[in-house]
Amino acid sequence: MNGHLVKDPYNIVITGVGGQGNVMASRVLSNMLVRKGFKVTIGETFGMSQRGGSVMSHIRVSPTAVWSPQIPKGTADLIVALEPIEAIRVLADYGNPTVKILVNLRAIYPVGVITGEDEYPSTTVIRETVMALAAQARFLDATDEAIRLGNPILGNIVMIGAVAGMKVLPIDRELFEAVIRDGMPAARVEANLRAFAIGEANVA
Amino acid sequence: MSLDREQKEGAELLLMGNEAIARGALEAGVRVAAGYPGTPSSEIIETLSRFSEAGKLYVEWSTNEKVAMEVAAAASFAGLRSLCVMKQNGVNVASDFLLHLTGSGTRGGMVLVTCDDPGALSSVNEGESRHFARLMEIPLLEPSDFREAKEMTRWAFTLSEAIRNVVMVRSVTRMSHASGNVVLGALPEIAGKAAFCCDGPVSDPDCGPVISTPVVAKHRLQQEKLRGATTLFEESPFNAYEGPEDPELLIITSSVCTLYSREALSLLRAEGRTGILKLGTTWPVPPALLKKRLASAKKVLIVEEVLPFLEDQVKILAAEQAHEIGIKEFYGKNDGTLPMVGELNPDLVAAAVGRILGIDPPSVPAEYREKLTALTALVPKREQTFCPGCPHRASFWGIREALQRDHRGGFVCGDIGCYAMASLFPAAGFHTAKTLHSMGSGTGIASGFGKLGPFGMEQPVLAVCGDSTFYHAAIPALINAVHHRADITFIALDNSGTAMTGFQSHPGLEVNAMGEAAPMVDIAALCRAIGAPVVVGDPFALTETRETLNRLLEEPGVKVLILKQSCALSPGKKGKKTFLVRVDETLCRGDACGCNRLCTRIFRCPGLLWNRDRKKAEIDEVICAGCGFCAGICPAGAIRNEEAAKS
Amino acid sequence: MQERVAEPAGQRNGQGGQKELEEQVLRTGLCTGCGACVNLCPYQAIYQDRTVLLHPCDLAQGRCYDFCPRTPTDRDALRRNFQEAADCTPELGAVKGFFITRAADGNLRCRAQHGGSVTALMALALREGLIDAAVLVEEGEGLLPRSVTVTDPNEAGERGRSRLVVSPTVAEFNRIVRGDAAKIGVVATPCQAIAFAKMRALPLSESNAGIEKLRLVVGLFCGWALSWRKLAPLLKKKTDIARVIGMDIPPSRYHTLEVYTSGETIRVSLDEIDPCVREACRSCDDMTAEFSDLSVGSARLPEGWETARGWNQVIVRTKQGMDLLELARRRGVLEFREAPPGNLEKLKAASLGKKRAAERFFGRDVADEETTQAG
Numbered sequence A: 001m002n003g004h005l006v007k008d009p010y011n012i013v014i015t016g017v018g019g020q021g022n023v024m025a026s027r028v029l030s031n032m033l034v035r036k037g038f039k040v041t042i043g044e045t046f047g048m049s050q051r052g053g054s055v056m057s058h059i060r061v062s063p064t065a066v067w068s069p070q071i072p073k074g075t076a077d078l079i080v081a082l083e084p085i086e087a088i089r090v091l092a093d094y095g096n097p098t099v100k101i102l103v104n105l106r107a108i109y110p111v112g113v114i115t116g117e118d119e120y121p122s123t124t125v126i127r128e129t130v131m132a133l134a135a136q137a138r139f140l141d142a143t144d145e146a147i148r149l150g151n152p153i154l155g156n157i158v159m160i161g162a163v164a165g166m167k168v169l170p171i172d173r174e175l176f177e178a179v180i181r182d183g184m185p186a187a188r189v190e191a192n193l194r195a196f197a198i199g200e201a202n203v204a
Numbered sequence B: 001m002s003l004d005r006e007q008k009e010g011a012e013l014l015l016m017g018n019e020a021i022a023r024g025a026l027e028a029g030v031r032v033a034a035g036y037p038g039t040p041s042s043e044i045i046e047t048l049s050r051f052s053e054a055g056k057l058y059v060e061w062s063t064n065e066k067v068a069m070e071v072a073a074a075a076s077f078a079g080l081r082s083l084c085v086m087k088q089n090g091v092n093v094a095s096d097f098l099l100h101l102t103g104s105g106t107r108g109g110m111v112l113v114t115c116d117d118p119g120a121l122s123s124v125n126e127g128e129s130r131h132f133a134r135l136m137e138i139p140l141l142e143p144s145d146f147r148e149a150k151e152m153t154r155w156a157f158t159l160s161e162a163i164r165n166v167v168m169v170r171s172v173t174r175m176s177h178a179s180g181n182v183v184l185g186a187l188p189e190i191a192g193k194a195a196f197c198c199d200g201p202v203s204d205p206d207c208g209p210v211i212s213t214p215v216v217a218k219h220r221l222q223q224e225k226l227r228g229a230t231t232l233f234e235e236s237p238f239n240a241y242e243g244p245e246d247p248e249l250l251i252i253t254s255s256v257c258t259l260y261s262r263e264a265l266s267l268l269r270a271e272g273r274t275g276i277l278k279l280g281t282t283w284p285v286p287p288a289l290l291k292k293r294l295a296s297a298k299k300v301l302i303v304e305e306v307l308p309f310l311e312d313q314v315k316i317l318a319a320e321q322a323h324e325i326g327i328k329e330f331y332g333k334n335d336g337t338l339p340m341v342g343e344l345n346p347d348l349v350a351a352a353v354g355r356i357l358g359i360d361p362p363s364v365p366a367e368y369r370e371k372l373t374a375l376t377a378l379v380p381k382r383e384q385t386f387c388p389g390c391p392h393r394a395s396f397w398g399i400r401e402a403l404q405r406d407h408r409g410g411f412v413c414g415d416i417g418c419y420a421m422a423s424l425f426p427a428a429g430f431h432t433a434k435t436l437h438s439m440g441s442g443t444g445i446a447s448g449f450g451k452l453g454p455f456g457m458e459q460p461v462l463a464v465c466g467d468s469t470f471y472h473a474a475i476p477a478l479i480n481a482v483h484h485r486a487d488i489t490f491i492a493l494d495n496s497g498t499a500m501t502g503f504q505s506h507p508g509l510e511v512n513a514m515g516e517a518a519p520m521v522d523i524a525a526l527c528r529a530i531g532a533p534v535v536v537g538d539p540f541a542l543t544e545t546r547e548t549l550n551r552l553l554e555e556p557g558v559k560v561l562i563l564k565q566s567c568a569l570s571p572g573k574k575g576k577k578t579f580l581v582r583v584d585e586t587l588c589r590g591d592a593c594g595c596n597r598l599c600t601r602i603f604r605c606p607g608l609l610w611n612r613d614r615k616k617a618e619i620d621e622v623i624c625a626g627c628g629f630c631a632g633i634c635p636a637g638a639i640r641n642e643e644a645a646k647s
Numbered sequence C: 001m002q003e004r005v006a007e008p009a010g011q012r013n014g015q016g017g018q019k020e021l022e023e024q025v026l027r028t029g030l031c032t033g034c035g036a037c038v039n040l041c042p043y044q045a046i047y048q049d050r051t052v053l054l055h056p057c058d059l060a061q062g063r064c065y066d067f068c069p070r071t072p073t074d075r076d077a078l079r080r081n082f083q084e085a086a087d088c089t090p091e092l093g094a095v096k097g098f099f100i101t102r103a104a105d106g107n108l109r110c111r112a113q114h115g116g117s118v119t120a121l122m123a124l125a126l127r128e129g130l131i132d133a134a135v136l137v138e139e140g141e142g143l144l145p146r147s148v149t150v151t152d153p154n155e156a157g158e159r160g161r162s163r164l165v166v167s168p169t170v171a172e173f174n175r176i177v178r179g180d181a182a183k184i185g186v187v188a189t190p191c192q193a194i195a196f197a198k199m200r201a202l203p204l205s206e207s208n209a210g211i212e213k214l215r216l217v218v219g220l221f222c223g224w225a226l227s228w229r230k231l232a233p234l235l236k237k238k239t240d241i242a243r244v245i246g247m248d249i250p251p252s253r254y255h256t257l258e259v260y261t262s263g264e265t266i267r268v269s270l271d272e273i274d275p276c277v278r279e280a281c282r283s284c285d286d287m288t289a290e291f292s293d294l295s296v297g298s299a300r301l302p303e304g305w306e307t308a309r310g311w312n313q314v315i316v317r318t319k320q321g322m323d324l325l326e327l328a329r330r331r332g333v334l335e336f337r338e339a340p341p342g343n344l345e346k347l348k349a350a351s352l353g354k355k356r357a358a359e360r361f362f363g364r365d366v367a368d369e370e371t372t373q374a375g
């Protein structure tokens, strides 16, 4: 096996809102890790949550064992948030003083905020809150980058690129390419590679 | 990345629990698979449909679970291995047939896979299918990880052939929708011709007619076979013990709770003091194995989700054998150690084990914890609602406007599908939908309400029903309403697909689960044939929908309105905007008297935003699906639709 | 037209939005169906002859509440806005003049309710350019009237006859006031006239923008209106309602409602009709449309009802109203005859009767009434 983990299991939470490609992101990342020889368990909640609700994937990475598809509270090692307040929502449950966190700053407003009933915290508040609680925090505008690439949905891949850029997991561009070439029409591979590269460069 | 034909034996892949189950069936040589979509079970049939091939594997989305089970049973009678798949509620639907099927017995291996949903993550109940195994006296297998999901499903066919009866494999959401490493096994050569041998005497299990009589004799035989299965379970590798030989605490568990239990012991560092007896064969539990493990510990905790199914069995066995193994201290549901509702997780199990062993589960430093607690105030909740561009939002808007005009307190009986959101989150259905039960029940309930006029009920009654639900269970209820002249307005929300669960085919479409052309069964024609007048409309045509509804509400008897518009997420629509929608700020009345934010406050499509600073509505281009419906509701004409360029 | 007075209608006016409107008017059965709260925003609509709420609005203050004739209103302050104190009577409001008239054009009279004075005046106002749009009422489907806007004086002639079911005339005004019309005239029942007066009395702002276009309010006398949901089934039992061309209520001693169909006249006892009276009308205290420029009702003449039904009695209330009537005299559009002695007194008594009934409805001023009776 190439590369090692700081912990067994290494716990990753990928969070976002239905429609952001959360499931796809967790699958791509996990497949990369399976190729590296790890045992990976993904726990996902979807179904009704596809429709505007929060979507969360728990990824457990271990050299040897299958772990529960639900991460115990307070034990996330890495949080990848495709949406800013989802970062905070997940921190509240799974945060701990050593957690690292990557946040896409593009907000998707909950219905309550759209209707003016609830308040959405400002980017400054979100940044400060996250930084005060995480051992390492990185912020990027993954959706904006993806829109520039021509498709906002690529935001999830920009984020995966950024995870690679953080160098907390034994994954890289070659591994990414191998995984997506396997499961994706060739025509879409190029855009995905570019999205990954942008994410990687953004946090490197 | 998902399971396909190209992958080779021996490959280690990341598979979803449901894919692992499908793979197990494929490795067992399944020939016929039938199911009805329902989260969290749908991916099993979906995966199998990718492997379908004429004469080798037939896959169908049946109209409902009972029919699915009948279709699968026929294949078994003809000597083929068959699978039927459903979510927990489906077993209720199929149970009448299941009772007779388990009485008659099967021939080719037949496996029933049910996916339960503890905690109702995507259901409106957390009903359990495990109890059906006991009720129907058939074996129950429960996988605890992905590898086992595949292996168990494969073995279930062998077991079914050994006992000549259905075998039930039960998964849960956290297994079906979780993923993990699975090593692929070989796919067998498909051989064997379908033939139903039925010329022999009733007593001949191979060549007689397949019926459940003579009842007592067949029942006796069924129980004998079940005892045979129990003997096999004693040695089954699916039952395993891990931990010290004489643990302080014995955990008896199954399914995904096995993983939670392991994690709990790891969190508490209690592996040295606690043993886990993980059962893969949970009905009937193997008595000898259980006796051996019970003898080794004084304290016993049963870890399972929702009702005490294992716990009851374990306690009965322990009572029967108490003279040999001594009196035990039991922890589980009945004493409140674990909750009898909702799903479990590692933290709940760790807390339970910690209480029994006197260990505090680890937690983050108190000071840090306080900061985390403060976060909740910062995070607005995410209420669920219909998708941007969803035709159901438009339909319910039309219904609301018609009912408010009608002014007699009319209401909608809701049903199962995406549109259940209208009942679950009142604001999403504009406070019109007031009941929600099982598939098709909205129509049945409406049929009942529709007879209460002579009792003084003046409220008009509506029932809504999706296209898939219509075929599943609404038809008998609608026939009932017609025959009994119930006063109801029945609205079929036809979005051309089983959208809730991911666009599985159904009889209203011209394609089947295997992608072949299929004759479409027309809802309108069916309704007319049973004698109901039918109007077909487009929910996006607001005025027309509203006026039609108001007219129908005035008429007696059963009236049918079909609101047809494909789902915003349907493959044909997703990502394609009909209109580029924008808000003309100079016209927008915002929160002033004259509008007061109709679009963002009441209509609540996620594509519309309220800009607090400018006090104007906005369109979020990324989220807006471009349906253009909101332009028609804005009182100021501020929402503008421009024809989107066809790409 | 009257001078606009800058001060608001009075301190006693209540304040509220849709919620208060619902609590105080719609839920209590006081809604007249005038439509003053409709077509202002997406939240109220008229369905059949009823005002309904489509969605909740949470504004604390709004035009729906401000314009509604049945929300608390300081009537005296409202009167001071438009009418000269010297003209005011306690029974009939402002009376600048009292006349018996009918349309000179016999054809027009044939298609009118009584003397055709209303139609003749509206057509005249259009023809003379005093107004360029008139909001009138026509028969709709199944006895359900429709409020419509007419710009051609000849078309106004086609919109004679009273529809005894309420028509949302103020809603139609609210709709057209944002359009091209610059000078609008309306024919209004008393409740509708109050709504228009309230709209006019507000200080001109964005909220009542366009109200300056309202140039003429011709009021109709009104004893009560009928509820469509109750009337339609009743008449369906008696005749084919598609053939009904009109209805009238002869003087009270007849105690009937006359229903005219293309072939015959059906007489229905008021005992049968009474349950169909719109609930809101039982609490209405205005019989003669006091807040109009002039108001028109059926005449009472010594020759009896058969002659009287071809004439109108007219109360002129404002200078504007008087100018129009005089113009009609000069142009020969209206014929006048001497008002029989005592007519005005009878009208006052009838009007007072309605005011008393309204007071009884609210359980108010019982002592007051007793003193009046004693005196």
Ligand SMILES: Cc1cc2nc3c(=O)[nH]c(=O)nc-3n(C[C@H](O)[C@H](O)[C@H](O)COP(=O)(O)OP(=O)(O)OC[C@H]3O[C@@H](n4cnc5c(N)ncnc54)[C@H](O)[C@@H]3O)c2cc1C
Residues within 6 Å of the ligand: C111, C112, C113, C114, C115, C116, C117, C118, C119, C120, C122, C135, C136, C137, C138, C145, C159, C160, C161, C162, C163, C164, C165, C166, C167, C169, C187, C188, C189, C220, C221, C222, C223, C224, C225, C226, C249, C296, C297, C298, C299, C312
């Ligand atoms: C509901 C109602 C109740 C009435 N009650 C009485 C009464 O108790 N005593 C009495 O003396 N007179 C009453 N009238 C008035 C009377 O019926 C005549 O309208 C009036 O005498 C004028 O006659 P005319 O021939 O000049 O009218 P026409 O020349 O026929 O003109 C009638 C005008 O009224 C308008 N109109 C018709 N129906 C309505 C409506 N529902 N709402 C608003 N405008 C309408 C038409 O558009 C037309 O412009 C009532 C009228 C209505 C509408």
Ligand code: SF4
Residues within 6 Å of the ligand: B583, B587, B588, B589, B590, B591, B595, B596, B597, B598, B599, B600, B616, B617, B633, B634, B635, B636, B637, B638, B639
């Ligand atoms: S409905 Fe129209 S006027 Fe009202 S807030 Fe929305 S865009 Fe503005």
Ligand code: SF4
Residues within 6 Å of the ligand: B592, B593, B594, B595, B596, C017, C018, C040, C041, C042, C043, C044, C057, C058, C059, C061, C062, C063, C064, C065
């Ligand atoms: S008129 Fe104004 S206050 Fe009244 S319902 Fe409409 S927007 Fe709300």
Ligand code: SF4
Residues within 6 Å of the ligand: C021, C025, C026, C030, C031, C032, C033, C034, C035, C036, C037, C038, C051, C064, C067, C068, C069, C070, C071, C195
């Ligand atoms: S009386 Fe007129 S303004 Fe008042 S609620 Fe009824 S329709 Fe609206």
